[in-house]
Amino acid sequence: MKLFPSLKKRYAKEQLTATQAQRLAQEIAFGPVVFQVSRLMLKFGIFRLLADQRQGLTLAQIAESAHLSVYAAQVLLEASLTIGTVLIDEERYTLSKAGWFLLNDKMAQVNMEFNHDVNYQGLFHLEEALRNERPEGLKVFGTWPTIYEGLSSLPPQVQKSWFGFDHYYSDCSFDQALEIVFSRPIRTLLDVGGNTGRWATRCVAHHPQVEVTIMDLPQQLAMMKEQTSTLPGAARIHGHGANLLDASVPFPTGFDAIWMSQFLDCFSEAEVTAILTRAARSMTADSRLYIMETFWDRQKFETAAYCLTQISIYFTALANGNSKMYHSDDMERCIHAAGLTVEETYDHLGMGHSILQCRLRETT
Template sequence: MNFFSKETKTALQAKEAALQLAFAPVAFQATRALRNLGILKIISDAGRKGITLEDIVAKLTLTRYAVRVLVEAGLGIELLLINDKKYTLTKMGHFILHDELTRINMDFTQDICYRGMDHLEEALVTGKPAGLRELGPWETIYPGLSLLPPEIGKSWFDFDHYYSDIAYPQTLPIVFSRKPRNLLELGGNTGKWALACTGFDPDVKVTILDLPGQMGLAEQKIKAAGVEDRVSFFTTDVLDEHRPFPAEKFDAVWMSQFLDCFSEAEIISILKRCAAVLSERGRIYILEPFWNRQVFKSAAYCLQQTSLYFTAMANGNSQMYHSDDFIACVQAAGLKVVEENDQVGMSYTLLQCEKMS
C-alpha cells in the first residue's frame, strides 16, 4: 500500500477538498436527511428520465422549501445531477441509498460517534473517552453496550458484526485444520463465533471469556441453539491483571476485532495471559483489519477514522493499528507470528501465533 506517500491533488483541488471538509458535518446530516426522508429513493425510482422538484414535493409531506434546500445541497455533495430541471442520482447517490456497508458506517457514525466527537480534543489531551458521556455514564463503552437504547445498540452491533462475519467462513477451516479440542474466545459478543465453531466441528468445546454484562445475549443464543453442553462462559475483566483466566489449557485462543479495543500495553498484558493458557500444541489466532494492509484507500481511510471512535467514545487509548505496531506487541508478549494471511474477508489479516521457543 502506497496511498499516503505523495501529494495527489493540485493546489486548486486541495483547496476545494479543504472547503468541502469545512462543511463536512453539514453535508453528512444533509445526506442522512435525503436518505431518511425518502428523497433519494423517489429520485432513484424515477430512473434516468429524472424527476422535477414539484413532483418530488407531491410525493412527500415536506414543504417545497424543505425539499429544495436538500436537493440543492445534494447537488453540491455530488449525490444528485440536474438536467432540464429534472433530478437524477449520481453513482455516489446510488451507493448512499443502496450500499449496505455505507449505510452501516453512516448509522454507526450518527448514532455512536457524532455527538461525542465534539469532545475529541478533550479525549486526546486527557487520554479518556470524553465523548462517551453523550451515550452514558461509563468509563468505557463496553459495559454500556447492553444498556444502549435498542436503535443505538443496533448501529453498534451492525458495525461490529458486518466486517468480522464476512471473514468467518474463511477462518474456520484454518483454525480447525489443527483439530483443536478446546478453544478459548476472548470477547464473545453475541456468541456468533462460538456457534460457528460448534457447527463446524461436532467435538470442539468453546469457552467464551467476556465482561459480565456482555454474556447475556450470547448465553441466550447458545441455549437456543442447544449447544450449552459444549459452550461455557468465563466472566472477567481482562484489564484487571489480577483476575485470572480459566485454569485449563487450550489448543486455540481466538480473538476477532478484540485487541484493537486496547492500548499497546494492555494488548501485551492480555497476550501474555493468553500464552499462559495455551496447550503445548496451541496457537493464538488474531483477526484484525490493519489500515496499512488495505487494498483500497477508502478502506484505510475508514479504519483511520474508526481509530478516533476509540479515542473519543470507546476507551481513549486504542485504535485500528498499523501492523508493525501490532506485531511489536505480539513479540513483546513472548509470542511469534508463524503465519499471516492478508486476504481474509474484507481485507482482514489473520495472524497465527505461538509461544517463542
Template sequence: MNVSDKYYDEIFHFKGQWDVPSACGLKIIDKPGKTFVIVTELYQDNPGTSVTYAAQSLADQICKAKGLDSSKIVYLECNPDTNSKLSFYDEAYFEVTFSANAAPAYRQLGAEEVRALFGAASKAMHTYTVDKIRAVDAKFEALKIAFAPLTFQAVRALLELGILQKISDAGDAGLTREEAAEQTGVSPYGVGVLAEIALGMNVLKLRPGVGKERFVLGKIGWFLLEDDMTRVNFNFVNDICYQGAYDLCESVRSEKPRGLSVFGENWNTIYEALATLPEQAKKSWFEFDHFYSDIAFPEALPIVFASPPRRLFDIGGNTAKWAIRCCAHDPQVRVTIIDLPGQTAAAEKNAADAGFGDRIELYPCNVLDPAARFPTGADAIWMSQFLDCFSLDQVTAILAKIHEAVTPATTIYVLEPLWDMQRFEASAYSLQATSLYFTCMANGNSKMYRFAELTGAIEKAGFELSCAHHGLGSNSYSLLCFRSGA
C-alpha cells in the first residue's frame, strides 16, 4: 500500500516504541491563531511504530524538532486513501487530544472541516508543492509566457476578424488559407500568420490526410468560441486590464492602481470610475462581475432564507441583482442596498424596473470614509464578491463598522470565490490572475483571498465564523456565515 506524497510535505523520522526507528508523513499548516500538525501513516514504508501507537511521544518529538509549543498545536492523524477495496483504508482525519491521566481522545473531522483545513481539494493544492515538470516542458511554458501578450492579441484578432468562427462553421472539412481569406475579407497573409500561431497554441489543428493544408478547430479553439467563462474572462482582460497591465510593476511598488490612468487621471479606484467607463469596457466589467457571483445565487438563497430575514442589508449591492432575487424569493423581505452614490442610482432604476422599488431602499455610502456609519436594524447583512475589493486591513475596518451596527442575532453572509477552495486548478489560476487586476486596475491593494486570511480579517473585527458552505455554483463559491462574538 503506497501512500501518495500529496498527504505530506516531508518524511519525519522518529523513535517509536522501544526506540525502534520509525517514519511518518508530516505536514504543518499555520492558520491565524492555530498551528495544525498532521501526521500520516505510511503503512509499508514505515519500518517501525505506527503513528497511532506512537501518539504523545510522536507529537512531542515533532514539537521539539520544529520548535513548536505543544500546548498551542492542533494534532491530527491522517489515514490516507490507499485505493484499497477495504473501507478501513479510506481517507480520514482525526483530531487527537492528549491527557496526562487518560488515553488519547480521537474525533474524526467532517468533510467541511477537512476542506476548511486544506482549502482546495488536496489534489489541486498538491500542484503547488511539487515541481515534477520536465526541463524541456518547463522551457516551453517559459516561452509561452514570453510571447503571451502577442498570442493573446492573436486570439483577439482571430475572434474579431471572424476567422475562428468561419473555421468552426466548416466543421471537420476545415478551410484552406484561401477559403478563410475569401470568407472573412482578410488577406491570405493575415489568415496565414494568425492561423500558424494558432497551430502553435493548439487553437487550430491541421486536418490530417488531405492534400492541401486545411485548418480545423481544436478543443482550445472551441472553448475560446463557446465557453462562457473563457469569453467573459477574455473580454474583461482585453477591455479592462490589457493596456493598464503595462503598469503592473509600478502598481506593485506603490500599492496604487497605476494602470487605471488609461481611463483618466481622476480616479483613485475603478469603482469610482465605473459610471464613466467606455460602454464596451463597462459592459465587460459588469459581465465579469455578475458572471461569477450570479451563478451561486440560486444555491445561496435557500441558505440565507432558511431563517427568513425581514430586513437585509446588501453592502456593495451594485446593480441590485441580489436584492431583486431576494424580493422575488420572499415577499416579506425588505432590502437596503449600501453602495457608492454612482452605483445606488443604477440600483434604484433596476429595482423600480423589476417592480420592487417599494421594498428596495438605497443608502449611498463610501464604506472607506472614516466618518461613514452603517444603519442599524438588519436581521442579515449580505456581501457578495465585495470584500475582495479591499485590503485585509480595510476588510477588518469595514467589519468593525458593521459590528457597531448589528446585534448578536444578526447573521453576516459573505459570498466569495476563495482560490484555495476551488475544485479545479483552472479555477484557482483564474482567481490568482484576477488578483493582478485588483493590483494594477482596481485599487492597488486587494486580491482574491484564501479561506484563512479572509476569515481571519473578519474575526479580527469581533465576529466568529458560525458555518461555511463551499462549492456553491459551478465556480465553487464559498458562503461564510458569521455572528458577533460579543
C-alpha cells in the first residue's frame, strides 16, 4: 500500500508505549461518552467561559455561568479533565489546547455536528451494515435505499449538519479547482452529482460563457433549482435528471469537461467503474474528466487521514452501505478499467483534496 511519507512514518511502526496504548484502548472503550461530554461542554458554553477567563474559574462559578446545577457541571468538568480538554490548578479550571481546538477549529465543529446529528444513532447498526453491505443505520431516519434519495426529507437539523459537512470539505478547494479545470478551453461542462449547485454557480461566475449541466437525481435537481434560481448566471445552469446507478442510463454527450467532486466516494468500486465507463463512452479525445476527492493516502497531515478513514464508516452505516473514502490506487484501478487514464494529478487543494485529470486511454 502506497502512502505519502507523513502517513507512512505514522502507520508503519508502533508509535505508543505500553502505557499509552493501554490509555488509548480505554479512550476507545469510552468513545461515546467522551464524544457526548465534549459536545455538551461546547453546547453549554463551558469551553467558551474558560477561553474568556484565562485565569480560570471555580466549579461554582462555572455552574452559575452555564446555568447548570453544581452536580451537572462537576460531572462534565471531571470527565473533561481526564479526557484532556480542561486543566485544574488548585480550585480553578482552565482550557487545555485540545479544548481550544474543539472550540475554535471549524473542522472539529463540523465533524462533531455531523457525527451527532447524522451518524450517532445510525452507528448502532454498523455491524448489520457491514454484514449486509446495506446502510442499515439509515432506518433511524427513513426507509430510503440510500441517504441521497432521502436528503430532501431528512429532519432540518440533520439536513443542516449534512450539507454543512459536505460544503465545508468541498468549497475550500473550489478556487484552485476552477483554475485547473478552466486552464483548458471549456464552453460546456457536465457536473455529475452536482447536489445543490454550488460548483455550478462558481463555474458560471468564473467563466461568462460556460454552460453547466448538472446530472443528478430529480429530487436533488429540485433542490438545486431552488438554491440557484436567483443567483447570477442561473440561466446557464441546467438539469439532467438521472439515477446514476441505473446502468442502462447513458451519459449525455457533447461536453468539453465532466466534473465529479466528492461524488465517486458515494459508490462501491464496481459502481464507480460502471459510472466511469458510461462517462468514457460520452467523451471524445478532446474532452477531459476531472475527479476531485479527498484520498486518504495522499494527505499532507496525518490528522486528515484519520478523519477520512473514520468518515468511511458513515458511508457504510448510513449513506449506501458499500462505499468509502478511497485510497487513490483503488480509484486509479477503476479509472483504468473504465477505459480512461490519469493524465495529471493535483494534490493538496483546499482541505486535502486531489484532482485526477483523466482522458480516454489510447488503444492499440
